[in-house]
Amino acid sequence: MLPRMFALPLLSAAFFIIVPAQAFPQSTDTTDALIRQSTFIFRGTVEKVGASTMPAVAANDFTAVVRVDELIDAPGAPPDLAGKSVTVKLLQANSVKAGEQLTFFTKGWLMGNSMAVIEVGRSAAAQNPSDQVRRTRALMADEGLQKQLATAEAIVVGIVRSVQPAAIRHLATEHDPDWYEAHIEVESAIRGRISGREMTIVFPHSDDVMWKRSPKFTQGERGIWLLHRNQARLPGIEDRYTALDPLDFRPAGELDRVRRLSGNER
Numbered sequence: 001m002l003p004r005m006f007a008l009p010l011l012s013a014a015f016f017i018i019v020p021a022q023a024f025p026q027s028t029d030t031t032d033a034l035i036r037q038s039t040f041i042f043r044g045t046v047e048k049v050g051a052s053t054m055p056a057v058a059a060n061d062f063t064a065v066v067r068v069d070e071l072i073d074a075p076g077a078p079p080d081l082a083g084k085s086v087t088v089k090l091l092q093a094n095s096v097k098a099g100e101q102l103t104f105f106t107k108g109w110l111m112g113n114s115m116a117v118i119e120v121g122r123s124a125a126a127q128n129p130s131d132q133v134r135r136t137r138a139l140m141a142d143e144g145l146q147k148q149l150a151t152a153e154a155i156v157v158g159i160v161r162s163v164q165p166a167a168i169r170h171l172a173t174e175h176d177p178d179w180y181e182a183h184i185e186v187e188s189a190i191r192g193r194i195s196g197r198e199m200t201i202v203f204p205h206s207d208d209v210m211w212k213r214s215p216k217f218t219q220g221e222r223g224i225w226l227l228h229r230n231q232a233r234l235p236g237i238e239d240r241y242t243a244l245d246p247l248d249f250r251p252a253g254e255l256d257r258v259r260r261l262s263g264n265e266r
Contacts, residue, residue: 031121031123031129031132032132032136034105034120034121035073035105035129035132035133035136035137036136036140037105037107037120037121038073038105038106038107038120038121039074039075039076039106039107039108040073040074040077040104040106040107040108040117041071041072041073041074041103041104041105041106041129041133042068042069042070042071042072042074042081042103042104042106043068043069043070043072043101043102043103043104043125043128044066044067044068044069044070044086044088044101044102044103044104045066045067045069045099045100045101046064046065046066046096046097046098046099046100046101046102047064047065047066047067047085047098048064048065048098049063049064049094049096049097049098050063050064050094051063051064051065051087052065052087052116053065053085053086053087053114053115053116054087054110054112054113054114054115054116056110056112056116057087057089057110057116060093061093061094062089062090062092062093063087063088063089063090064087064088064090064096065085065086065087065088066085066086066087066088066104067083067084067085068081068082068083068084068085068086069082069083069101070082072103072128072129072130072133073130073133073137077108081115084114084115085114086114086115086116086117087114087115087116087117088104088106088116088117088118088119089109089116089117089118089119090119091119091120091121091122101125102122102123102124102125103122103123103124103125103127103128103129104117104119104122105119105120105121105122105123106118106119106120107120142257142261144247145247145250145257145258145261146261146262148226148245148247148248149226149258149261149262151226151228152191152192152226152227152228152248153191153192153227153228153229153241154189154191154192154193154194154225154227154241155189155190155191155192155224155225155226155227155258155262156184156186156187156188156189156190156192156194156199156224156225156227157186157187157188157189157190157223157224157225157252157255158184158185158186158187158188158199158222158223158225159184159185159187159220159221159222160182160183160184160217160218160219160220160221160222161183161184161185161198161219162182162183162219163180163181163182163183163217163218163219164180164181164183165178165179165180165181165205166179166180166181166202168202168236168237169235169236171234174208175206175208175209175210175211176206176208177204177205177206177208177210177211177232177234178204178205178206179202179203179204179205179236179237180202180203180204180205180217181200181201181202181203182200182201182202182203182217183198183199183200184198184199184200184201184225185197185198186198186199190224190258190259190262190264191262191264192227199241200240200241201217201225201227201240201241201242201243202237202240202241202242203215203216203217203242203243203244204216204244211244213246214243214244214245214246215243215244215246215248215249217249222252223249223250223251223252224249224250224251224252224254224255224258225241225243225248225249226243226245226247226248226249226250227241227242227243227248228241228242228243228244228248229241229242231244231245232244
């Protein structure tokens with residue numbers, strides 16, 4: 001009899017990645033490298049070996065049913081997984097025993113009435129990596145922002161003075177961005193030559209799936225813009241500034257971080 005099943009809501013892309021089970025070779029990486037590979041890190045107790053909680057995952061020497069005892073790092077995962085049983089695709093056949101308590105570093109794989117994950121590594125349950133996870137995730141966030149900063153043509157600090165529809169023709173598609181203009185009063189420029197104290201950027205007002213994660217701006221909003229041109233490669237905005245990536249707009253409180261990562265500390 002299979003372990004009890006449970007319903008899960010749709011997980012965010014940060015957590016749930018559909019991948020073939022064989023895509024992850026045996027890992028001998030450090031804990032830091034394992035954290036970087038993982039989207040779901042948890043402490044768990046092995047309940048059954050050679051078993052599965054999902055019909056889509058055949059039970060064999062590479063599968064184990066593991067009860068989630070503690071979520072250590074699971075961005076986008078349901079918060080109520082503790083106490084539930086999941087299927088783990090093991091790195092090595094028959095490498096765990098029923099009753100063992102371990103910390104699993106895994107990637108999301110399949111989801112249905114239950115969930116299956118793919119192991120990229122493990123450690124003894126007594127070795128709690130929580131602090132290292134926080135440090136590594138913070139470093140990864142800085143690395144991601146630094147890459148985005150490097151691609152920006154201009155970086156400015158300012159406040160949105162007004163917002164209005166842009167005079168850019170609509171696309172004949174359900175993915176039409178519905179361009180709006182944000183008129184920004186520039187307080188300072190971290191990078192780029194900005195003429196005057198005012199500038200205009202265009203942004204997608206649409207909540208279509210293609211544009212849902214792009215920043216939307218409102219009057220009175222203050223922050224830091226990482227500006228690009230021809231970012232979307234769509235007609236009508238070739239020479240207009242845009243900030244379409246979620247990282248392209250940062251809260252004003254991150255000014256010191258942005259300066260540091262852009263190499264423009266004062």
